[in-house]
Amino acid sequence: MSTQTAENLNIINNEDQLRADMYSFLANLLRAEPSAELVNQLTKLESDESPIGKSIKTLSKLASSLDLPTIRDEYVRIFIGVGRGEILPFASYYLTGFLKDKPLAKLRNDMKEIGIQLAENVKEPEDHIASLFDMMSGLILGKFSKKFSIGEQKDFFNKHLAPWVDLLMRDIESSRIAVFYSPIGTIGREFMEIERSSFSMDVTG
Amino acid sequence: MKIDKSKNTRREFLRGAAVTAASVTVAATVSKTASASDTMNTTGSGYQKTKHVKTYYETARF
Numbered sequence: 140m141s142t143q144t145a146e147n148l149n150i151i152n153n154e155d156q157l158r159a160d161m162y163s164f165l166a167n168l169l170r171a172e173p174s175a176e177l178v179n180q181l182t183k184l185e186s187d188e189s190p191i192g193k194s195i196k197t198l199s200k201l202a203s204s205l206d207l208p209t210i211r212d213e214y215v216r217i218f219i220g221v222g223r224g225e226i227l228p229f230a231s232y233y234l235t236g237f238l239k240d241k242p243l244a245k246l247r248n249d250m251k252e253i254g255i256q257l258a259e260n261v262k263e264p265e266d267h268i269a270s271l272f273d274m275m276s277g278l279i280l281g282k283f284s285k286k287f288s289i290g291e292q293k294d295f296f297n298k299h300l301a302p303w304v305d306l307l308m309r310d311i312e313s314s315r316i317a318v319f320y321s322p323i324g325t326i327g328r329e330f331m332e333i334e335r336s337s338f339s340m341d342v343t344g
Numbered sequence: 345m346k347i348d349k350s351k352n353t354r355r356e357f358l359r360g361a362a363v364t365a366a367s368v369t370v371a372a373t374v375s376k377t378a379s380a381s382d383t384m385n386t387t388g389s390g391y392q393k394t395k396h397v398k399t400y401y402e403t404a405r406f
Contacts, residue, residue, distance in 0.1 A: 154358040289354070333361045340354040 151286070155279050161330055162276035168323050169218075169228065170269035172211035178202050191329045194322040201319050210319050217316050226310050230266035233303035239264055246299055250274070254284045268307060271299055293338040304331050 151159070167177060181202035186192035202210075218224045227233075231242040243266045250256060250265060255274070257265055278287040278295060287295070308331060311317060311324030 152355065154355050158358070333358070337354050337358055337361070340357060 151280055158334070159276040159279040162272045162279070165323070165327055165330070166269040166272035166276065168320075169272070169327075170267075172214040173207075175207055178207055178210060191326050194325040194329070197322040198319070198326070201322070205319055213316060213319050217311070217314055217320055225314055225316055226307070228268040228307055228311075229264060230268075230271065230299060230303055231264070233307060242266060242299075246271075249295065249298070253278070266299070268304070275300070289338070296334060296338060300331070301335065 167173075173181075179202075181199055184195050184199040186195035186199070216224065217226055218228060227238065229238055229243075230246065231240040232238050234240075234242045243264050246266050253274075255277070257270075261270075263270070275292070275296065277283050278292050281287070305328060308324045308328035311320055312328060314320065314324070317324065
């Protein structure tokens with residue numbers, strides 16, 4: 140039993156590794172103002188002519204042309220603001236109009252079942268988009284109690300992301316403030332569409 | 345080995361989807377910034393494993 144479980148933790152096929160990477164990539168970009176290192180990495184991204192690829196190219200160019208304080212300031216104005224930001228990227232807010240409402244309680248229950256909790260240094264509630272993307276990445280890679288099957292990933296996605304994530308990504312894409320974050324919204328929207336389609340193909344995991 | 349046809353279809357779809365090409369370079373960024381893979385650890389900014397999970401890891405180790 141333990142041997143088999145250990146194997147499951149290690150065997151991640153290439154496609155799923157890439158999905159996990161994309162979730163982590165977006166989580167990094169949406170979690171907080173980017174570090175100089177992260178922006179520098181973005182300048183080196185290569186991409187193809189796909190919709191995601193084109194947005195990555197745009198993002199990469201912006202990472203080269205905008206200075207770091209401008210980018211960091213844009214993050215603050217969109218997601219934090221004075222009092223409140225333009226966009227509140229929390230599941231509960233998008234689904235109910237209130238922060239820390241029922242959707243957060245449901246998420247906390249599921250997190251308890253998975254065996255994870257917020258680190259003490261994190262101030263935002265768990266249903267922040269970056270946290271949910273981190274969780275998806277962790278579920279795919281088996282970083283928690285086990286590797287979660289496609290069916291289990293789909294359940295988590297459908298419950299905690301699908302009902303609102305597209306709207307959020309569209310809001311980021313079309314934010315009046317967003318320059319740097321606009322292509323990130325596009326990448327997120329396109330990626331979520333791919334996830335949705337792939338989950339509709341296979342629930343057997 | 346049992347071949348799961350629906351699983352192959354899903355993987356084929358993902359392979360053909362834009363995410364694959366884009367993700368190759370994205371992956372490099374993720375691994376270099378390291379924060380993504382660290383968020384789930386006790387030292388990361390995102391989550392820490394609960395005691396239950398830590399215990400699991402200890403019992404699963406050989």
